[in-house]
Amino acid sequence: MNHPRTHPRRRHSSRTLALLAALLAGVLVFTSACVTSEADQAKAAAEPERVPLDSLGDLTLQVGDQKGGTQSLLQAAGELDDLPYQIEWSTFTSGPPQVEALTAGQIDFAVTGNTPPIFGASSGARIKIVSATNMAGEGDQILAKADSQIAQVADLKGKKVAVGKGTSAHGNLLLQLDKAGLGIDDVEPVYLQPAEASAAFSRGDVDSWAIWDPYTALTETTEDVRVLATAESVSNGAEFGLASLDALGDSRRNTALADLVQRVARASDWAAANPDEWAEKYSQAVDVPLEPAKIAQRRRQDRQAVPADALNDSEQSIADAFFGAELIEPFSFADFVDTRYARDLEPYFNEP
Numbered sequence: 378m379n380h381p382r383t384h385p386r387r388r389h390s391s392r393t394l395a396l397l398a399a400l401l402a403g404v405l406v407f408t409s410a411c412v413t414s415e416a417d418q419a420k421a422a423a424e425p426e427r428v429p430l431d432s433l434g435d436l437t438l439q440v441g442d443q444k445g446g447t448q449s450l451l452q453a454a455g456e457l458d459d460l461p462y463q464i465e466w467s468t469f470t471s472g473p474p475q476v477e478a479l480t481a482g483q484i485d486f487a488v489t490g491n492t493p494p495i496f497g498a499s500s501g502a503r504i505k506i507v508s509a510t511n512m513a514g515e516g517d518q519i520l521a522k523a524d525s526q527i528a529q530v531a532d533l534k535g536k537k538v539a540v541g542k543g544t545s546a547h548g549n550l551l552l553q554l555d556k557a558g559l560g561i562d563d564v565e566p567v568y569l570q571p572a573e574a575s576a577a578f579s580r581g582d583v584d585s586w587a588i589w590d591p592y593t594a595l596t597e598t599t600e601d602v603r604v605l606a607t608a609e610s611v612s613n614g615a616e617f618g619l620a621s622l623d624a625l626g627d628s629r630r631n632t633a634l635a636d637l638v639q640r641v642a643r644a645s646d647w648a649a650a651n652p653d654e655w656a657e658k659y660s661q662a663v664d665v666p667l668e669p670a671k672i673a674q675r676r677r678q679d680r681q682a683v684p685a686d687a688l689n690d691s692e693q694s695i696a697d698a699f700f701g702a703e704l705i706e707p708f709s710f711a712d713f714v715d716t717r718y719a720r721d722l723e724p725y726f727n728e729p
Contacts, residue, residue, distance in 0.1 A: 430633075438485050442467065470541075479502065486618065489616065499707075507618050512677055528603070530606050534559055538567065540574070549611065594669035620634055652671075682726055684719055689710055
C-alpha cells in the first residue's frame with residue numbers, strides 16, 4: 378500500500394497567498410449563454426481555403442491564456458519572434474472562463490486542461506478541439522493538511538473540498554471519489570478559483586483542495602500538506618487547443634491557427650528538451666520561486682503532442698462520469714473534435 382506523501386512546512390504561508398494572488402492578475406471573466414447551432418457546426422466542419430501566411434500582416438488573433446501558459450511558453454521558445462500575424466492575449470483564471478470567451482466570440486483560441494471542453498461541449502459551446510497534448514497528470518492533485526485526520530480520499534466523506542468547477546481538478550476529484558467508492562454527493566464541494574481556494578485552505582475553511590500546477594507545486598513547497606491522490610492514477614493529464622467556430626470558419630484566422638498550433642507543438646518540444654532554461658523563464662513568468670517552478674515543469678516532462686482525436690475514449694469516460702453524477706448533459710466528445718490540423722501537426726505526434 379502506498380503511503381500518502383507529506384511535505385515539510387516552510388515558513389512561507391503568508392507569502393503563498395501573495396504569490397497565488399499574483400498568478401491571477403489580469404483576470405478576464407466572460408459569461409455567455411450562446412448555444413452551438415447546426416449551421417455553425419457545418420460551417421466550421423468545412424475548412425475554408427487557406428491563404429498565404431505572408432498575407433496576414435494586418436490580422437490579430439485573439440488568444441486566451443492562463444498565467445505562465447501559452448504566451449510564456451511560446452516566448453521562451455522563441456516562437457513569437459517571427460509571427461506573420463499579431464496576437465492579442467487575454468489572461469483567465471482557469472479553463473472554463475476561456476471556453477465561455479470562445480463561445481462569446483471574445484477569443485479565437487485557447488489551451489485548457491482535460492475537463493473544461495467537456496463542460497463546454499455539454500452546454501453547447503461554440504468550440505472545436507483542434508489539437509491535443511497528453512501527459513501523466515502528476516501535477517493535478519488532491520491535498521489535505523498534513524496534521525489533519527484525512528489520510529486518503531475515502532476520508533473526504535462529509536468534508537469540504539475546494540475545487541474549481543469544470544476544471545481538470547474537478548474531473549480528478551470526481552474520478553478519485555469514484556475510485557474510493559464515493560460520489561460527489563458524499564463530500565461538500567466548495568467551488569472556488571485558485572486564489573480564493575488557497576486562502577480558504579490556508580485558513581482551514583475547507584478540509585481539502587483539488588488543484589493543478591503551478592498552484593500544487595507552490596503549495597507543496599510552502600505549506601505542510603499531504604498528497605491524497607494524483608490524476609495520473611485515474612485519468613489523462615491532457616491539454617487541448619480549442620478554437621471558436623467563428624475563427625475556424627474564417628479563411629484568414631483558420632490559416633493563422635494552423636500556424637499557431639504548430640508553434641505550440643514546437644515550443645512544447647523545446648521545453649521538454651530544455652527543462653532548466655524553461656523552468657527559469659517559467660518562474661519569472663508566473664512570479665514564483667524557482668523551486669516550485671522546477672517541480673511543476675518536471676511533472677510535465679512527459680508531454681507529447683498527439684492527434685486531436687487520440688484521446689476521445691479517455692475524454693468520453695470523464696464526460697460519462699460527470700453525466701453519471703448529474704453534473705452535465707450527455708454528449709459525444711468526438712462530435713466536438715476537428716482534425717483539420719492533423720497533417721500540419723503530424724511531425725510532432727507521438728503515441729498517446
